[in-house]
Amino acid sequence: MTEASAEPAPRVADAFADGPALIPYLTAGDPDLEATEEFVRALARGGADAIELGMPFSEPIAEGPTIQNAIFRALDAGTTPERFLDAVGDLDVDVPLLVMTYYNPIYQYGSEDGPEPYVEAAAEAGLSGVIVPDLPAEESDPLQDACEAHGLDLVFVVAPTTTGDRLDRLMARTSGFAYVQARLGTTGARTDLSEATFESLSRLDGYDVPRAVGFGVSEREHAAAIVEGGADGVVVGSALVEMVAEGVEADENPATVAERLQAAVADLKAGAEEGATRATPESQGN
Amino acid sequence: MTEASAEPAPRVADAFADGPALIPYLTAGDPDLEATEEFVRALARGGADAIELGMPFSEPIAEGPTIQNAIFRALDAGTTPERFLDAVGDLDVDVPLLVMTYYNPIYQYGSEDGPEPYVEAAAEAGLSGVIVPDLPAEESDPLQDACEAHGLDLVFVVAPTTTGDRLDRLMARTSGFAYVQARLGTTGARTDLSEATFESLSRLDGYDVPRAVGFGVSEREHAAAIVEGGADGVVVGSALVEMVAEGVEADENPATVAERLQAAVADLKAGAEEGATRATPESQGN
Amino acid sequence: MSGDARETPADDGKFGRFGGQYVPEALMPAVEELTDAYQRYVLDNEDGFIDEFREHLRTFGGRPTPLQRADRSSERYDTEVYLKREDSVHGGAHKLNNALGQVLLAKYMGKERVIAETGAGQHGTATAMAAAHLDMPCEIYMGRTDVNRQRPNVFRMRLDGAEVNPVDVGSGTLKEAINETLRDWATNVEDTHYVIGSVVGPHPFPSMVRDFQAVISEEARSQVQEAADRLPDAVVACAGGGSNTMGSFHHFVGDEDVDLYAVEAGGSGLERHEDEGVAPHSASLSTGDEGVLHGARTKLLQDRHGQILESHSVSAGLDYAGVGPELADLVESGRVTPATVGDDEALEAFHRLSRLEGIIPALETSHAFGFLEREGAELGDLVVVTVSGRGDKDLETVIEETEQRDLDAAPDLEVFER
Amino acid sequence: MSGDARETPADDGKFGRFGGQYVPEALMPAVEELTDAYQRYVLDNEDGFIDEFREHLRTFGGRPTPLQRADRSSERYDTEVYLKREDSVHGGAHKLNNALGQVLLAKYMGKERVIAETGAGQHGTATAMAAAHLDMPCEIYMGRTDVNRQRPNVFRMRLDGAEVNPVDVGSGTLKEAINETLRDWATNVEDTHYVIGSVVGPHPFPSMVRDFQAVISEEARSQVQEAADRLPDAVVACAGGGSNTMGSFHHFVGDEDVDLYAVEAGGSGLERHEDEGVAPHSASLSTGDEGVLHGARTKLLQDRHGQILESHSVSAGLDYAGVGPELADLVESGRVTPATVGDDEALEAFHRLSRLEGIIPALETSHAFGFLEREGAELGDLVVVTVSGRGDKDLETVIEETEQRDLDAAPDLEVFER
Numbered sequence A, B: 001m002t003e004a005s006a007e008p009a010p011r012v013a014d015a016f017a018d019g020p021a022l023i024p025y026l027t028a029g030d031p032d033l034e035a036t037e038e039f040v041r042a043l044a045r046g047g048a049d050a051i052e053l054g055m056p057f058s059e060p061i062a063e064g065p066t067i068q069n070a071i072f073r074a075l076d077a078g079t080t081p082e083r084f085l086d087a088v089g090d091l092d093v094d095v096p097l098l099v100m101t102y103y104n105p106i107y108q109y110g111s112e113d114g115p116e117p118y119v120e121a122a123a124e125a126g127l128s129g130v131i132v133p134d135l136p137a138e139e140s141d142p143l144q145d146a147c148e149a150h151g152l153d154l155v156f157v158v159a160p161t162t163t164g165d166r167l168d169r170l171m172a173r174t175s176g177f178a179y180v181q182a183r184l185g186t187t188g189a190r191t192d193l194s195e196a197t198f199e200s201l202s203r204l205d206g207y208d209v210p211r212a213v214g215f216g217v218s219e220r221e222h223a224a225a226i227v228e229g230g231a232d233g234v235v236v237g238s239a240l241v242e243m244v245a246e247g248v249e250a251d252e253n254p255a256t257v258a259e260r261l262q263a264a265v266a267d268l269k270a271g272a273e274e275g276a277t278r279a280t281p282e283s284q285g286n
Numbered sequence C, D: 001m002s003g004d005a006r007e008t009p010a011d012d013g014k015f016g017r018f019g020g021q022y023v024p025e026a027l028m029p030a031v032e033e034l035t036d037a038y039q040r041y042v043l044d045n046e047d048g049f050i051d052e053f054r055e056h057l058r059t060f061g062g063r064p065t066p067l068q069r070a071d072r073s074s075e076r077y078d079t080e081v082y083l084k085r086e087d088s089v090h091g092g093a094h095k096l097n098n099a100l101g102q103v104l105l106a107k108y109m110g111k112e113r114v115i116a117e118t119g120a121g122q123h124g125t126a127t128a129m130a131a132a133h134l135d136m137p138c139e140i141y142m143g144r145t146d147v148n149r150q151r152p153n154v155f156r157m158r159l160d161g162a163e164v165n166p167v168d169v170g171s172g173t174l175k176e177a178i179n180e181t182l183r184d185w186a187t188n189v190e191d192t193h194y195v196i197g198s199v200v201g202p203h204p205f206p207s208m209v210r211d212f213q214a215v216i217s218e219e220a221r222s223q224v225q226e227a228a229d230r231l232p233d234a235v236v237a238c239a240g241g242g243s244n245t246m247g248s249f250h251h252f253v254g255d256e257d258v259d260l261y262a263v264e265a266g267g268s269g270l271e272r273h274e275d276e277g278v279a280p281h282s283a284s285l286s287t288g289d290e291g292v293l294h295g296a297r298t299k300l301l302q303d304r305h306g307q308i309l310e311s312h313s314v315s316a317g318l319d320y321a322g323v324g325p326e327l328a329d330l331v332e333s334g335r336v337t338p339a340t341v342g343d344d345e346a347l348e349a350f351h352r353l354s355r356l357e358g359i360i361p362a363l364e365t366s367h368a369f370g371f372l373e374r375e376g377a378e379l380g381d382l383v384v385v386t387v388s389g390r391g392d393k394d395l396e397t398v399i400e401e402t403e404q405r406d407l408d409a410a411p412d413l414e415v416f417e418r
């Protein structure tokens, strides 16, 4: 399972192969790309089933304050799309990596306009999927074509406001998994779970696509409850980014922060698995 | 000619009886009414033929800065119309005294509206004439009636802009003398004489009323030139008020200031007489 | 088509006992010349003066101004409230109506220069704007105290190319500025027109300024008939010198069923402090007595010796010890009802109108709305209130004054505190 | 009666290559709902929406605004110059046209709350006024830097009852305020309408805001025909996001002989400093390249990685890194000619117009007049320039900026120095 560097990247769906997937998010380049590489390895060691890497964009409209600040740190550290992809290329983890970014940096990449050059480079660097929160299905044909051409998954977000026909269309389009937005609003760790989460999950019951819930998940018990509620995976972002921020604040060694990240992921993963166990007897009991 | 207190006040026209009249102006109550009394006696000693006393009003629209400031000092010292008239009553100079003030304090004086009560009190105090710069002939019937009833002269100002029919009407109305405004604008010492002065004087040639020129006269030579130009008298205000102001500024004894005022008046008077001498041979030479 | 109530005033400019021409002789030929010009150009429309005036009002001034139903106020007071929106005139107040008229008249008269006094700066800016528009050199006199506390308006005048002459005597406010402007006029009367800022001063100013401002009631009267198919029960307007009131009332004076309310500044109380020469209000109609000031016989704030008192109001534009003679007469005859609204009530009304209607009124205007708050439906079923100006000029004053008080209607201003 | 140039934009909100709906999925149902409401109420006048909108524009907003012949400018430039006077709209700028339309639409849609971003505070105050007038709760997002330097506008919003939420991230200016408003919208999309301030953002905003602002050219086109019996040779308007330009141009787009000039802020120079993430100008039409920002594909100021640059202009209202997609397309197709005017020229024009015409323009507007000064009679025999707003809001900025320069047209400001 090591020596992955020259092998083709794993598919995103692999993350959901053995039970519930724990998908951590970190902003790449926060506080610098070297640290990010170290953190990513730690996330993998902690049991992450896939990893989302935020490629920083100056106008992060879908993010709450925690990730906004991480993005500004990453930009200050000189994190460009080229350097980001270089760093991804250096990584040798064996779980699928997804890039989460906004449409403009994808569109601008390379010498010609349009998403194709970026997707090609992303595939070369070993990325398995792309998530673009400001790109709704309606505007996504060019990116989707490029992803298909280069074998990447394009993951769409399903919002609490996504219903009816829209939902059908989105679920038909998303590949890898459906990113289920736990609540309205922006990213950011919350201490409670919203009712909307479970409503969204149940709305998605009939579709044959893995469902990973994100936006606000921060605690082991959240992960458990979400998986128990029917999710196939859990995305955890701000809670982990917050740990990085604390490390930056305290001027800690990246290795120290990496250890904490690893432990946190392990804990969340354990939560997800608990949720799965809780769900199974019940569903068997039905 | 002394012991004037109980005698009837002299008429304003008396001032012009023996050659050119020198008519100084001071603001009453500047810096207080006692000083004013002392100053007035000095003006008389210096050879004044009549004296104008400004009764202070808060809105002195016809005055330049020097007399405005004198008026504000007088008001600050508590100079009311009652106190002003009391002080006039205490004076025992034998030249005619004229009050120069604005219409509102005259109008408000006493228990009923209208100028009558003031004029009555002014006559009792020994004043001989009244000058009201903001009361044109058109609005002056009530005041004129009161003045006639109480034996006071009502002196009108003739401006450089007063011509034609207006001039005829004004010259018919004015009594005592015509106050010839030397130039457009407000009171205030000037170092030159304006052409307008001589034009105004020649406009007034045909009328059988003494003509005293004021507004801006400050030097002996002005007085001479004005009289030479045909005037029957000269009014000097700001130049003398300025001396009072300097005394106030330097915290001088009123007696010291009075001496200077006396000397100044004597000098100006000499100028007026020179002007008369210069004028006579020429007119005789014709 | 009635409403053209009063006849042209008598030639001598007397309104009952009030009015007249109490000016230095040097100015008499000028006021006579002006009276003549007023008759020819303004009353007789000679050389199409009035047509040109109206065209400038329309294209430069932005007239007609709306008559707007104030929905939320109507609800609050349970009566139909209509706003006559003079705040939308160019420059932000009704003042331009008069300034445009007079500067244009000065041109017709062949004058080469206009001068004006200003207190808060509203009339000064209006005159400066009109003078720039009509290419006429312009100087404004303004008390030093006012120059210092009304910086934005001083700047606006300078921008429009006017000279601003600070007046350093006395308390350095409006009264001193008027005195100084009269002195300039007396000095330069031959080529200069004095653009007086309200329905005050010697005849023909009170009549002429009223005629220039009467466009307010001319429009309002036909607009209210169009909107509501009836005349109002009451017209309410704030009064400083009285140009806003006279403008708002003129075409309603003949409509006897329309009540007219002139709201003066009650300041911090209606008393007088004669010893200090101060009245902490500007209620000359309600509390003043007859006297002569700035060219006319009218109602004044004065002490028993006839000295003029320093007046006070939180709104600089109402802060004047006199009032127009025609308004004094209309009050005397009972046709107009005077009322006073104090600083506190005016500030509450400022905040209330801003919040309820999205219209930030001038502090002057706020007095009219303080009166509306007090009387409400007592005023009848349909009330027209003139919004004489917008409040942008007053923001700093309102912040300061609001901080010193505990006002119900004021918003929390804490966002400013960082 | 022509001039109704362009057809209704395609349903997908594309203008050539520009436009679209680049928003988070959570907002897609809202923009779809809004697209539907736009079609029904705005385009089809369902429930008399347009009638009610026009009535509010008239009685609350003070429309129609004048088209004024600028006599002294006409002389100076030896061409007929007409001014479309949006500075006379309630609140002092064209911004209210759009704010009123959107807040009213929010009511028709049953929304319970409106939010808006603001930079200089003009759109924020316009929205706050419209919201107060229509009794709709309102919150405004504004960068902390802007809050601190635009106190009067912050105060005006608070007075009109709006909440003002300072945004502390980034440079604390317009871009951050928009981001934060989008976040609020994504959180509260079900009961909240986002009143966007220009012809930017996802479809239907660019079309809808243009339609609300098109009243400018609708009026101007018939006014110029009435006044001069012909169409203009050129229409000139300043462009930030582009609502003033699109409003001023819309009804002339079909008149092929009428040249249309969109004047952008040239700031202190047209270069880019990618290393610092800064462009010292806001000339996205003239120098930007295609990209996606704030919901639409358009022309942007960005570095080669697609990061948005901090733009700059002495006028806060033009200081934006993007521009409306329809305007980008009209420039692309050659129908609209872009131009840039720098800070210095704009300041000169500010002073010149104030002095020549007695109209103190907004600094944004001054850019259009800087262009007029440069081109003059080259523009043809009859030029319409839109005065998009008044300059009262800019006085402090102008004093500061003028002191730092040696401007020919500026008055001596020495009266301030005591």
Ligand SMILES: Cc1ncc(COP(=O)(O)O)c(C=O)c1O
Residues within 6 Å of the ligand: C093, C094, C095, C120, C122, C123, C197, C198, C199, C238, C239, C240, C241, C242, C243, C244, C245, C316, C317, C318, C362, C364, C365, C388, C389, C390
């Ligand atoms: C907005 C406004 N309203 C009212 C006034 C009061 O003046 P007048 O009574 O002459 O209308 C002023 C004076 O500056 C003003 O600016």
Ligand SMILES: Cc1ncc(COP(=O)(O)O)c(C=O)c1O
Residues within 6 Å of the ligand: D093, D094, D095, D120, D122, D123, D197, D198, D199, D238, D239, D240, D241, D242, D243, D244, D245, D316, D317, D318, D362, D364, D365, D388, D389, D390
């Ligand atoms: C007066 C004025 N003009 C122009 C603009 C530029 O915006 P837009 O291009 O959307 O009209 C603004 C923006 O605040 C403004 O206030």
